[in-house]
Amino acid sequence: MEQRRISLRNRGAGKIGASIKRPGKVSPRAFFLFFVFIVQVSLLALCPVIRWLCEERAGVMKHVYYRSVQLRYGIMSDGNMTLLSVVALLSAMALIYIAFIRRDRLSRICLAEILWGAFLGLFLASVTAMRWSTDHVAYRYVVMTAFWPWIIQLAPLLTCRRKA
Numbered sequence: 034m035e036q037r038r039i040s041l042r043n044r045g046a047g048k049i050g051a052s053i054k055r056p057g058k059v060s061p062r063a064f065f066l067f068f069v070f071i072v073q074v075s076l077l078a079l080c081p082v083i084r085w086l087c088e089e090r091a092g093v094m095k096h097v098y099y100r101s102v103q104l105r106y107g108i109m110s111d112g113n114m115t116l117l118s119v120v121a122l123l124s125a126m127a128l129i130y131i132a133f134i135r136r137d138r139l140s141r142i143c144l145a146e147i148l149w150g151a152f153l154g155l156f157l158a159s160v161t162a163m164r165w166s167t168d169h170v171a172y173r174y175v176v177m178t179a180f181w182p183w184i185i186q187l188a189p190l191l192t193c194r195r196k197a
Contacts, residue, residue, distance in 0.1 A: 066146070066189055073153070073182035080160075080175045087171045097170050104173040114176070118161035121183065125154030128190075143193035150186040157183045 086093045128151035132144055139147070160179045169175075 062192065063142075066142070069185055069189055070149075073185055076178050076182045076185075077156075079178045083171045083174045083178065084169065087169075094170060097174060101170055101173045109173050109176065114161050117176075117180070118158050121154045121161065122158040125151045125158065128154065139193065146186070146189045146193060150183070150190055153179075153183040153186050 083097070087097050088094075128147050132139075132147045132151065136144060157176075157179045160176055
């Protein structure tokens with residue numbers, strides 16, 4: 034009986050494809066990064082949706098206009114928007130610089146995180162720098178939906194590791 038068990042265990046050892054590694058459990062960090070990426074993409078997908086809703090629905094447009102006026106004279110004044118644009122552009126340039134200087138020492142996933150953070154910074158800088166869209170009612174909301182993915186990206190960047 035013992036011989037039979039051993040032979041059944043070793044049955045596929047010599048066959049082609051027997052040495053293929055099966056995917057194991059997903060690490061919590063990889064799951065976290067995937068979840069963060071999904072949240073960021075869904076927030077970025079809201080930008081055209083908000084603009085469309087403002088053009089189609091009067092109630093949404095009224096609410097967005099009211100909040101936009103409040104934000105324009107509060108935290109999202111023109112000076113603050115210019116400052117946000119400059120900070121986002123400088124951080125994107127710094128992330129690109131770090132990615133290319135340390136590309137040999139960082140893991141691939143960390144390099145991808147850094148480049149994704151740089152892309153989000155450039156996207157935020159371009160959205161805040163577009164003066165032709167400041168007259169649109171939903172401009173402040175579009176800036177907010179571009180701002181939060183950029184901020185959310187800071188958490189994974191703090192956990193970047195070197196190559197093993």
